[in-house]
Amino acid sequence: MNRTQVVEQLPGLRRYARVLTGDAWAADDLVQDTLERACGKWLLWRTGSDLRAWLFTLMHNLYLNQRRAMPALAPLDIEDVRDQLPGAPVPSDDALDLERCLQRLPADQRAVLLLVAMEDMSYEDTARILAIPVGTVMSRLSRARARLRVLMERTSAPAPSPSPATAAAAPKPQPQPAALRRLK
Amino acid sequence: MTTTRDTAMEPRPHAAPPLPEDDPAWHALADGRLPAAQAAALRQQLEGNEAARDAIAHWQQGRDQLQSLHQDLLHAAVPDALLAAALRAAGHQERQARWWRWGGMAASVLLAFVLGWAGRGQWTGGPAPGHRRLEGDAAALLAAAPVQRFAQQAAVAHAVYQPEVRHPVEVTASQQEHLVQWLSKRLGKPLKVPVLVPQGYELVGGRLLPGDTGARAQFMYQNAAGQRITLYLGALAPTSATALSGHGAPPHENPAATASAAAFQFTQEGPVPGFYWTEGSFGYALSGQLSRAELLALATAVYQQLQF
Numbered sequence: 001m002n003r004t005q006v007v008e009q010l011p012g013l014r015r016y017a018r019v020l021t022g023d024a025w026a027a028d029d030l031v032q033d034t035l036e037r038a039c040g041k042w043l044l045w046r047t048g049s050d051l052r053a054w055l056f057t058l059m060h061n062l063y064l065n066q067r068r069a070m071p072a073l074a075p076l077d078i079e080d081v082r083d084q085l086p087g088a089p090v091p092s093d094d095a096l097d098l099e100r101c102l103q104r105l106p107a108d109q110r111a112v113l114l115l116v117a118m119e120d121m122s123y124e125d126t127a128r129i130l131a132i133p134v135g136t137v138m139s140r141l142s143r144a145r146a147r148l149r150v151l152m153e154r155t156s157a158p159a160p161s162p163s164p165a166t167a168a169a170a171p172k173p174q175p176q177p178a179a180l181r182r183l184k
Numbered sequence: 185m186t187t188t189r190d191t192a193m194e195p196r197p198h199a200a201p202p203l204p205e206d207d208p209a210w211h212a213l214a215d216g217r218l219p220a221a222q223a224a225a226l227r228q229q230l231e232g233n234e235a236a237r238d239a240i241a242h243w244q245q246g247r248d249q250l251q252s253l254h255q256d257l258l259h260a261a262v263p264d265a266l267l268a269a270a271l272r273a274a275g276h277q278e279r280q281a282r283w284w285r286w287g288g289m290a291a292s293v294l295l296a297f298v299l300g301w302a303g304r305g306q307w308t309g310g311p312a313p314g315h316r317r318l319e320g321d322a323a324a325l326l327a328a329a330p331v332q333r334f335a336q337q338a339a340v341a342h343a344v345y346q347p348e349v350r351h352p353v354e355v356t357a358s359q360q361e362h363l364v365q366w367l368s369k370r371l372g373k374p375l376k377v378p379v380l381v382p383q384g385y386e387l388v389g390g391r392l393l394p395g396d397t398g399a400r401a402q403f404m405y406q407n408a409a410g411q412r413i414t415l416y417l418g419a420l421a422p423t424s425a426t427a428l429s430g431h432g433a434p435p436h437e438n439p440a441a442t443a444s445a446a447a448f449q450f451t452q453e454g455p456v457p458g459f460y461w462t463e464g465s466f467g468y469a470l471s472g473q474l475s476r477a478e479l480l481a482l483a484t485a486v487y488q489q490l491q492f
Contacts, residue, residue: 007262042280148246
């Protein structure tokens with residue numbers, strides 16, 4: 001294998017880690033850890049097989065382990081407390097909304113959604129990377145998409161009147177066509 | 185479908201909310217994973233299903249949005265730390281792959297020996313007429329083998345330590361006196377470190393290594409371009425090593441004996457090419473990723489310096 005093959009994976013790994021962790025520093029740390037993990041694990045990589053998929057596998061194991069190791073550090077979600085905050089939440093664009101909503105998905109659902117939709121991986125590759133059956137990929141994908149849609153609708157609901165619409169009546173967000181259109 | 189969304193918002197992330205009644209095939213359609221004919225059929229089938237078409241369109245839109253996230257990172261410069269980590273990882277892979285190949289070879293050699301040994305045990309019951317002669321051949325082979333093995337081990341040792349960034353040697357050239365004393369003691373022979381500065385190579389240092397028959401030493405040199413060569417040396421057989429005249433004896437005592445033995449052999453069988461030669465029962469190998477001519481010039485310089 002030549003060195004450029006690994007180096008070529010870096011931008012993709014960084015982008016993926018960035019969206020997965022939702023944090024630039026955490027993302028590069030994760031990529032670094034992944035590469036270090038790779039050093040000790042090369043025997044498990046079959047020469048000539050898909051390097052990208054293999055590095056993604058390492059990254060996911062690390063990521064999920066890290067998350068399991070520090071549940072206490074789960075960030076407080078601004079959406080949950082925004083009615084108690086003195087000021088209005090910062091005006092955000094669609095991409096920021098999307099990233100914030102992604103972080104509110106359970107990690108395993110987020111991973112499936114990102115591998116399938118962002119990285120355009122096949123369901124089989126996704127299943128291999130996450131070491132789960134394809135059926136589980138499908139059900140997580142379905143749940144991730146349903147949940148993300150709800151979160152996005154709630155986020156893009158008119159901000160000036162958040163209390164009645166999103167906090168009090170949270171369990172019953174009428175999918176307004178206007179909110180849907182904002183996603184485009 | 186809208187009613188099921190309520191439950192999807194439950195704060196417990198791991199409690200599986202009842203799924204909206206979607207179908208894996210819808211996702212496959214949205215993700216472009218269906219063969220064209222199947223996709224067309226499904227689209228037709230969903231013609232009147234407003235909710236399904238809405239969901240699929242929404243997911244496809246989601247794909248586009250996700251794919252546009254942080255596109256900048258795909259073109260941004262990668263931080264040096266990550267680049268270094270990637271190169272380290274690749275270096276590990278190369279080394280491991282090399283070991284794997286060599287390990288496989290070593291395993292087959294070992295297997296051959298084990299089989300030979302087992303066969304020998306079986307044969308002792310009934311002495312076959314050709315047996316003794318066979319054994320003699322094997323002995324001759326074994327007698328010839330140590331030199332080749334020595335050369336191989338030199339090449340592997342080179343391949344292992346040459347790429348080391350942080351610990352290429354155990355004792356650096358700054359402690360050369362200590363290095364020479366230490367390795368001389370461990371190898372049971374007063375050693376001398378050849379100077380290759382005229383050839384452009386500075387001593388990096390040396391290390392002690394295990395060989396077939398005892399301790400071996402490796403000296404590493406490096407030129408201005410970072411190219412590394414290693415000189416590997418040690419006794420070839422334990423018995424003759426103890427009988428070695430060089431044990432404290434003046435080195436010029438056996439020039440006649442060595443002159444014939446010191447024929448340089450070139451080998452390319454290891455991970456790196458190299459020249460090796462023997463002197464008495466001591467073997468030397470100079471390895472490096474260099475041309476044959478360059479290696480020969482360096483080996484000659486080493487050989488000449490070791491004569492005095």
